[in-house]
Amino acid sequence: MMSKPYVLITRKLPEDVIAPLSAIAEVEMWPHEDAAMPRDVLAEKAKRAAAILPMVSDPIDEGVLSACSALKVVANMGVGYDNIDVSAAARRGIVVCNTPDVLTDTTADLTFALLLATARRLVEAAEFLKEGQWKSWSPFLLAGADVHHKTMGIVGMGNIGQAVAKRAKGFEMNVLYYNRSRRPEAEKKLGAVYRPFFDLLAESDFVVCLTPLTPETRHLFNREAFRQMKSSAIFINAARGAVVDEQALYEALVHGEIAAAGLDVFEKEPVDPTHPLISLPNVVALPHIGSATHETRRAMMTLARDNIIAVLEGRPPLTPVNRPS
Numbered sequence: 001m002m003s004k005p006y007v008l009i010t011r012k013l014p015e016d017v018i019a020p021l022s023a024i025a026e027v028e029m030w031p032h033e034d035a036a037m038p039r040d041v042l043a044e045k046a047k048r049a050a051a052i053l054p055m056v057s058d059p060i061d062e063g064v065l066s067a068c069s070a071l072k073v074v075a076n077m078g079v080g081y082d083n084i085d086v087s088a089a090a091r092r093g094i095v096v097c098n099t100p101d102v103l104t105d106t107t108a109d110l111t112f113a114l115l116l117a118t119a120r121r122l123v124e125a126a127e128f129l130k131e132g133q134w135k136s137w138s139p140f141l142l143a144g145a146d147v148h149h150k151t152m153g154i155v156g157m158g159n160i161g162q163a164v165a166k167r168a169k170g171f172e173m174n175v176l177y178y179n180r181s182r183r184p185e186a187e188k189k190l191g192a193v194y195r196p197f198f199d200l201l202a203e204s205d206f207v208v209c210l211t212p213l214t215p216e217t218r219h220l221f222n223r224e225a226f227r228q229m230k231s232s233a234i235f236i237n238a239a240r241g242a243v244v245d246e247q248a249l250y251e252a253l254v255h256g257e258i259a260a261a262g263l264d265v266f267e268k269e270p271v272d273p274t275h276p277l278i279s280l281p282n283v284v285a286l287p288h289i290g291s292a293t294h295e296t297r298r299a300m301m302t303l304a305r306d307n308i309i310a311v312l313e314g315r316p317p318l319t320p321v322n323r324p325s
């Protein structure tokens, strides 16, 4: 009898989600839900895996991939896949999959919530009340910035960018966007207007970063970019931390070059709570929870699982991001 293929899952996921995979494979799951599998353990176990289901925080680099002799598919639990060396995988005939679509609206909701929380100082206000500092209703007490009827500039007009634009329209905002390629559909359906990157920065009240992390977008938001923004601008990042030069952002906030920032992602995660950005009163910081709802996280796991089942059963993957040679 042929032995079942070995599948490595780098975090504890619900048994009922994994059951259909366990029926056809020997599945090993890291037994912890809230602690990452150490890199060396992952690399060692991956050597005999036919499939890996990593989290977006697990680096699957050339070193890991080159030691795998049986690996057919890496099915990331996330739409972003900058943690995986996709071309090294393709050279070895390994399919890489992500989880698009299922998280689009959820991540757009969080992005918009972060924008509102930052503009209207919700976190600061809630802390103020809890700390017993509320003594009187005052004309400018915790006054923030209006969101409605302002200009939003979206950098990265993929599915999530377009879903954020849709929400912005509900707030009667003027929507600008910058993307590597023009999005005629979004222009027609959402009334979003294309602008070159630096023009968008100069015109926007809210600059919303939703672009994937690639070698081209690493530190796209640098000193020059922040200098281009209005001094009243609010910067929101719900994409990847490394798209931003954090030192440049810190200086822009401290020197009043921009007004505030809402950050769901950081260059190094989990972010150190002593990170200078976290200490600023005009920063709302979240622990990378863009897609974190029960429904969506289950949908992401399910899609990653189904990508693996498809490949192990010899069918085309559902949502591949590369074409192995």
Ligand code: DGY
Pocket (backbone or CB within 6 Å): 056, 077, 078, 079, 080, 081, 103, 239, 288, 289, 290, 291, 292
């Ligand atoms: C993704 O899917 O890339 C998100 O960042 C994970 O929540």
